[in-house]
Amino acid sequence: MVQSASDVVTEVDFQLEVWGEPCPYPVVATLDALKQMQSGETLEVVTDCLQSINNIPTDAKRHGHQVLEVEQQGPQVRVVIRKA
């Protein structure tokens, strides 16, 4: 489920956790967090809102950022994004 092995990072610059929140808050929080970061920095979003798998990666890309990793493990989703 990992997008591309060469893009996978083990360390990230920022981490965002969103627990128990319904849509659209996880994706809104992600885009807000990216706004606070510098270009080139990486963000790891971890959430238990499964729907996020349909929106965080798509929206991050559409807003110009690079999605490095998408992973779903049971009820948790991880998305790693590099800010454009």
Place this chain on the structure above:
Amino acid sequence: MRRPAWPTCLLSLAFSMGENVVSWQAFKQAYLIRFWSPVPAVIAAGVLSAIFFGLTGGLWAVTGEFTRWGGHLAQLFGAHPENWTYFQIIGLKGTPLDRAGGMMLIGMFGGALAAALWANNVSIRLPQHKRRIAQAVIGGALAGFGARLAMGCNLAAFFTGIPQFSLHAWIFALATAVGTYLGAKLTLLPMFRVPLKLTKGGAKRNIAQDKQKASNRFRLGMVIFGLMAIWGVVTLLDSPKLGIALLFGMGFGLLIERAQICFTSAFRDMWITGRTQMAIAIVLGMAVSALATFSYIELGLTQKVMWAGPNVVIGGVLFGIGIVLAGGCETGWMYRAMEGQVHFWWVGLGTILGALGLAAMWDSVATPLATSWPKVNLLESLGPWGGLGMTFALLGLSLLAILWWEKRFFARQRQEN
């Protein structure tokens, strides 16, 4: 991330069996555990709902039955809703087990639960903020009230209503678009926001799942799926309509959970983040469904056409605000509730109460808002081919409007940056 287009699942299964290398593990991982791509899944839901209409003459619909559940709830408290006019219209006989609508809901809940268990997606997730509970109940109630005022939710007044060539569904779609826009503005107000939990980085979080637990959950999901399927088939022998409703309900439940089909996001996310993927998928799903439904109608099945009055405009706007505030529509809260997202249990309760509230006050609003208005059937007013052509023209126009909005959204965003 590439996800499989799910209809290819049967194909690839057939191929791999042909080569005699069918690997259960690979199949399970690719089609039962990974989420399905939403676009083909929505189209599949359109096809399935048209076939359901062809087999039973009924619609894939849910809120009418939830209103009846509200009626049963009121009966428990000693009220006599069976005498209310609204329940004279939609009926309140027997228990959910005696009604196609009830079996459909049970099938959907069971199918969604089985699908969620397969992928170990079930986990009790409590709301972290009190304001979310209020949001869930009020949003659910607005959605339930609005849906029943309009005589249908995102299904009977939209996804399965537009393919019935009932003008009321088009009015509802427009009103819902307006309502979700207002809902999006409301939902992003500071009073509904919580502080970001953003921390300076380090090593990535460990989200690995307990393998033993995951495989136990998978088995439990299979048992539920198997038992329900047997129940469906047995019922089929005795009462075809109820059995078909249960089995198709399971299919719809599987689809909405496995592909996380969210009608709310289709509208809301156009306004909030400019994402149009789900909205486009739904338009395509309705186009396929409309064509298939048309063929059944031409063969003689009776359409379901509803009043096109102010009830649909008011109901659609309230429904739109409600689903965005709640975070899910009538189908959306069902699969999320099965995944253990407690927030959506509250939404469900709100929906049932809202729908019951509308049923209780129906007499005072029915004549001016709904029943004195015509039931406009596009296939009658414009002739069969004219109505079909008009429906496709409107679907095409919707597609263009969605693409125009997306372009405008990102053009504005670039200007701001």
